[in-house]
Amino acid sequence: MTSVDDVHISSVRPLITPALLREALPASTAHLAVVTQARAGIARILRGEDDRVFVIVGPCSIHDHDQAMDYARRLQALATTLSPDLLVVMRVYFEKPRTTVGWKGYINDPHLDGSFAMNEGLHHARRLLLDIAALGLPAGTEFLDLLSPQFIADLIAWGAIGARTTESQSHRQLASGLSCPIGFKNGTDGNIKVAADAITAASNAHAFMGMTNMGQAAIFETRGNPDCHVILRGGKAPNYSAADVAATVQVLEKGGLAPRLMVDTSHANSSKQHQKQIEVAADVGGQIAGGDRHIVGLMVESHINAGRQDLVPGQPLQYGVSITDACLNWADTEALLKQLAADVRTRRASTT
Numbered sequence: 153m154t155s156v157d158d159v160h161i162s163s164v165r166p167l168i169t170p171a172l173l174r175e176a177l178p179a180s181t182a183h184l185a186v187v188t189q190a191r192a193g194i195a196r197i198l199r200g201e202d203d204r205v206f207v208i209v210g211p212c213s214i215h216d217h218d219q220a221m222d223y224a225r226r227l228q229a230l231a232t233t234l235s236p237d238l239l240v241v242m243r244v245y246f247e248k249p250r251t252t253v254g255w256k257g258y259i260n261d262p263h264l265d266g267s268f269a270m271n272e273g274l275h276h277a278r279r280l281l282l283d284i285a286a287l288g289l290p291a292g293t294e295f296l297d298l299l300s301p302q303f304i305a306d307l308i309a310w311g312a313i314g315a316r317t318t319e320s321q322s323h324r325q326l327a328s329g330l331s332c333p334i335g336f337k338n339g340t341d342g343n344i345k346v347a348a349d350a351i352t353a354a355s356n357a358h359a360f361m362g363m364t365n366m367g368q369a370a371i372f373e374t375r376g377n378p379d380c381h382v383i384l385r386g387g388k389a390p391n392y393s394a395a396d397v398a399a400t401v402q403v404l405e406k407g408g409l410a411p412r413l414m415v416d417t418s419h420a421n422s423s424k425q426h427q428k429q430i431e432v433a434a435d436v437g438g439q440i441a442g443g444d445r446h447i448v449g450l451m452v453e454s455h456i457n458a459g460r461q462d463l464v465p466g467q468p469l470q471y472g473v474s475i476t477d478a479c480l481n482w483a484d485t486e487a488l489l490k491q492l493a494a495d496v497r498t499r500r501a502s503t504t
């Protein structure tokens with residue numbers, strides 16, 4: 153017999169359903185209040201109704217529960233202090249889009265060893281989101297896989313669609329149905345228009361195929377997501393300067409979109425050199441202090457300890473160090489956020 157099906161499939165294993173995971177790890181009213189308050193706060197900032205800046209800050213990727221909680225406790229204390237000026241959301245990224253191949257994140261491979269224990273990964277991810285919400289700290293994540301949101305999206309205050317997927321129709325459709333504000337990165341080449349187009353697409357209604365909480369195939373019809381924005385992450389060159397912001401505002405206005413955006417201090421804006429995030433944040437903070445109203449959010453890649461390390465099977469990892477992109481350490485993160493809060497106060501003082 154000639155095989156025409158599953159020619160390149162090497163195995164199929166069962167996956168738990170979102171309903172089973174949510175039943176095992178339910179969200180309480182207190183957890184959900186953290187999420188809904190942060191979502192509403194971000195939406196107000198995006199509409200220009202709150203003069204604070206929201207910050208998505210945390211590790212490039214999560215790979216360890218206890219280290220993530222160590223970071224979350226530090227961030228929660230700082231977020232409370234800075235809350236009059238900044239709405240702080242922890243970057244809790246479970247899914248990594250790779251340029252070619254590599255570890256794809258804590259959900260895909262929680263044991264970091266190619267065993268792809270995704271049922272455990274989903275369980276660990278949801279457990280971590282519950283523990284972070286229990287601190288009173290909201291979480292943001294990248295939505296990369298099209299099925300995984302059903303398992304965790306109720307605990308997410310803000311989501312990103314990455315530079316490699318902003319142009320994907322499937323991700324725009326997903327964003328149109330997600331319940332949280334969504335940031336679309338510009339393309340890896342620096343193209344802003346694809347992110348502006350993504351906002352237009354995601355703000356509209358769509359019909360597409362998906363999976364329900366009970367794990368059944370279904371046709372989803374969405375209403376469109378009104379709380380989407382661009383994230384400038386650099387491309388062939390950085391794109392965080394005042395001139396880049398003005399050019400982006402032009403693209404947004406031409407598309408009939410709100411002229412508000414987030415700057416990612418990392419990725420191509422820092423040439424992936426983690427310490428450069430400090431320079432980028434200082435420039436952007438200066439624009440804010442100088443009266444800019446278009447930059448409403450910042451993204452910072454930060455961990456307990458600075459830099460990054462390679463994941464080498466069988467070798468121990470250093471504590472609190474990223475295994476994907478390099479991150480700022482905690483002390484630098486604290487100083488960066490305090491300065492940004494001061495910049496917001498400077499702007500407020502000059503306009504009141």
Ligand SMILES: O=C[C@H](O)[C@H](O)COP(=O)(O)O
Binds near residue numbers: 252
């Ligand atoms: O943020 C993480 C990385 O920049 C992104 O996932 C691409 O990683 P890679 O180029 O190492 O695959």
Ligand SMILES: C=C(OP(=O)(O)O)C(=O)O
Binds near residue numbers: 212294314316385419
């Ligand atoms: C992968 C990321 O960014 P980008 O999509 O901008 O490369 C990220 O923020 O982790």
